[in-house]
Amino acid sequence: MEPDDVLILKDYKTVPDIVHEYGPTIKYGHIPLVIDNGSYQCRVGWSISEDPHLIFKNLIARPRKDRSKKDADPPVTPPIQIGNDIVNIEAVRFQLKTQFDKNVVTHFEVQEQVCDYIFSHLGIDSEGRVPHPIVMTEAFVTPNYSRQLMSELLFEGYGVPAVSYGVDSLFSMYKNNIGENALIVNCGYHTIHIIPVLRGKVIFEHARRINLGNFF
Known part of the structure; x- marks a missing residue:
């Protein structure tokens, strides 16, 4: 075997996200914020930028309380680690939580913490509200209750002026100018979706979901 044929595998190291300017x-341009809210990775960026500002695993780690402390000691709330702040995932493997059930958001207390992480690392400092329209991806044929709770979180919790939802694979199809007719095979972390598109419209009755993904 030649030396050039040897592939050296390096450990992947997570780098904590910076706070962007x-x-x-x-701030004053009402620029839409795009959130690709995937069940494996979350990608976030402003619509005027080519590349996302944040890319992180869509997870939080909630450390357990230290039981070795005496009852007389004041309680200390362990810090919650989110996304790229989780430097060593293996060390907190049993403390990881996600907002997803398969690829549908169902745990909105976790989603709220992820949103806090997103808005704080984008440097948004507009006194408790996010004055930007949001484009957010969701699973294909997301249940109405999930979208309703997500809208409630964004409108009431963050005061966003507008929200638009879409499916990432359909966004990709339109972005890459595939044409009016296509058969989309969307291989996700938890599921696979087969989505036929005819004359630019999704044929919902012939779409299929397979409960297998890269996670398994």
Whole structure:
């Protein structure tokens, strides 16, 4: 075997996300914020940018309380680690939580903590509200109750002015100019969706979901 044929595998190291600058162009320009809310990774960026500002695993780690402390000691709330702040995932494997059940958001207390992480790391400092329209991806044919609770979180919790939902694989199809007719095979972390598109419209009655994904 030649030396050039040897593939060296390096350990992947997570780097904590920085807090980005919230410049006047974005702050006062009502620039839409795009959130690709995937069940494995979350990608976030402003609509005027080519690349996302944040890419992180859509997980939180909620450490257990230290039971070795005496009852007389004041209680200390362990810090919650989110996304790329989880430097060593294996060390907190049994403390990981996600907002997803398969690929549908059902745990909105976790989703709220992820949203806090997103908005704080984008540097948004507009006094408890997010004055930007949001484009957010969701699973294909997401149940109405999930979308309703997500809208309630964004409108009432963060005061966003508008929200638009879409499916990431359909966004990808339109972005790459595939054409009006296509058969989309969306291989996700928990599920696979087969989505036929005819004359630019999704044929819902012939779409299929397979409960297998890269997770298994």
